[in-house]
Amino acid sequence: MxxxxxxxxxxxxxxxxxxxxxxxxxxxxxxxxxxxxxxxxxxxxxxxxxxxxxxxxxxxxxxxxxxxxxxxxxxxxxxxxxxxxxxxxxxxxxxxxxxxxxxxxxxxxTSKENAVGAWVLENSQVRGARDLIGKKVGVNTLGALWDASVEEYLKRGGLNEQERKQVTLIVLPAANIEQALRQGQIDLALLSAGFQVQAEQRGGIRKLFDDHQLYGxxxxxxxxxxxxxxxxxxxxxxxxxxxxxxxxxxxxxxxxxxxxxxxxxxxxxxxxxxxxxxxxxxxxxxxxxxxxxxxxxxxxxxxxxxxxxxxxxxxxxxxxxxxxxxxxxxxxxxxxx
The missing domain is CATH 3.40.190.10 (Periplasmic binding protein-like II)
Incomplete structure (x- = not known):
């Protein structure tokens, strides 16, 4: 080999x-x-x-x-x-x-094949940006791409600054974000690479948006x-x-x-x-x-x-x-x- x-x-x-x-x-x-x-x-x-x-x-x-x-x-x-x-x-x-x-x-x-996805549980009531008001979002760190992507999605969804402040970002290790979503600790999970592939294979989740949809x-x-x-x-x-x-x-x-x-x-x-x-x-x-x-x-x-x-x-x-x-x-x- x-x-x-x-x-x-x-x-x-x-x-x-x-x-x-x-x-x-x-x-x-x-x-x-x-x-x-x-x-x-x-x-x-x-x-x-x-x-x-x-x-x-x-x-x-x-x-x-x-x-x-x-x-x-x-x-x-x-x-x-x-x-x-x-x-x-x-x-x-x-x-x-x-x-x-x-x-x-x-x-x-970012590309269609390699995009960071934002996922909710399959039965979640979150269907768009406005549904995230008062909700928690799991990201790997603040002041980085996932943070910026959530902000961009909320802006495009018509949320003003005060409404966007009501969406809380929760910092978690990337390996733990899927579990936090499934346990109800967060309402939206940003996942990339293998973490996203595995989560999708396990099922029970639905993609809300991804960064390729936002940026091309x-x-x-x-x-x-x-x-x-x-x-x-x-x-x-x-x-x-x-x-x-x-x-x-x-x-x-x-x-x-x-x-x-x-x-x-x-x-x-x-x-x-x-x-x-x-x-x-x-x-x-x-x-x-x-x-x-x-x-x-x-x-x-x-x-x-x-x-x-x-x-x-x-x-x-x-x-x-x-x-x-x-x-x-x-x-x-x-x-x-």
Whole structure:
């Protein structure tokens, strides 16, 4: 099995080499990148790049599991990790609060096949946004994508600010949200990836909406480094972003079973065997742009949401200063609006 996977990675690397612009030959300034593993049952592109051999000579050092994007951003901003993955609106929040962060690649988008769903019990009286007034909604963290999606759904449903305040968000570990719904502790559960697949298979629930219905095919989240790290380690960033971009395109081009086989072996050989079981429910994931190129609208669409949350404390944020495509070899393949 291992030899098969090595051949898969080698052939894939050769096949994609002609499509990928050459990366810098200069040596990386730093070679060890600390990060937190994902907790939402998705394939992490940095880990996939490592599994396929694209990341060397860079090495990943896992320092726990990321419970939520905002928490991961704090660790990166304070130098406890080199990079984090987070919802773009959360990145704007952090920068507005004074964190020096820089997004370097898009890493998650929504699609019909890979959407975060909002679910109620099958016999629930909740049929629309207005029915959620006075109800409880389970999310994995505040100030992140699920929070923003609930807010957007309520707005589109015609709820004014005072009515929206009557919908209570309850923070729960992602693995416990379905159980809380079935036990009546919450009225609406936001579920993603394998958690959503398993819940749907068990039945007795009904989808109210999902984020693809709200946003369409757009990038929702990015990989972020501290601005200081980016300034001091340009060759490290150039190599890392190029490797992640190649991994994004490899995953886009290869069948599910092949991707799962490669990633499963990586998890097992890197101390993450407990995460392997969740791969059986993995249905795929996507990034809306080649190689994870960031579009200005990936951040601009969340500017009003961030300012509304901050209220009178809101400080203007220069959206174009939050991200950079300077290290991405796929940049020339994407037209910015």
């Amino acid at each position: 291992k030899s098969v996977i090595r051949r898969i990675a080698a052939l894939s690397a050769l096949g994609w080499a002609a499509l990928v612009p050459p990366s810098s030959a200069a040596a990386p300034e730093q070679t060890v990148l600390r990060y937190q593993a994902s907790s939402v049952g998705q394939i992490a592109y940095a880990e996939l790049a490592d599994a396929l051999g694209y990341l060397a000579p860079l090495k990943l050092e896992r320092v726990g599991v990321q419970a939520g994007g905002p928490g991961g951003l704090q660790l990166t901003a304070t130098g406890q990790t080199e990079f984090a993955q987070s919802f773009n609106g959360s990145i704007i929040n952090a920068v507005a609060a004074g964190a020096r962060l820089k997004a370097v690649a898009a890493y998650m988008s 095919d757009v990038n929702l989240a990015s990989i972020v480094f501290s601005a200081d790290y980016v300034e001091k380690n340009p060759e490290t960033l150039r190599h890392f972003v190029g490797a992640v971009g190649k991994a994004i395109e490899w995953l886009r081009a290869h069948p599910r079973d092949e991707a799962v086989a490669v990633y499963k072996q990586y998890l097992e050989t890197h101390g993450q065997g407990s995460a392997v079981n969740g791969l059986q429910y993995w249905q795929g994931q996507s990034v809306a742009t080649p190689g994870g190129v960031i579009l200005n609208e990936d951040f601009a669409r969340w500017e009003a949401w961030q300012q509304a949350r901050a209220g009178a404390r809101a400080k203007p944020v220069d959206i174009k200063a939050i991200y950079t495509n300077a290290f991405n070899p796929y940049t020339g393949k994407v037209a910015q609006k």
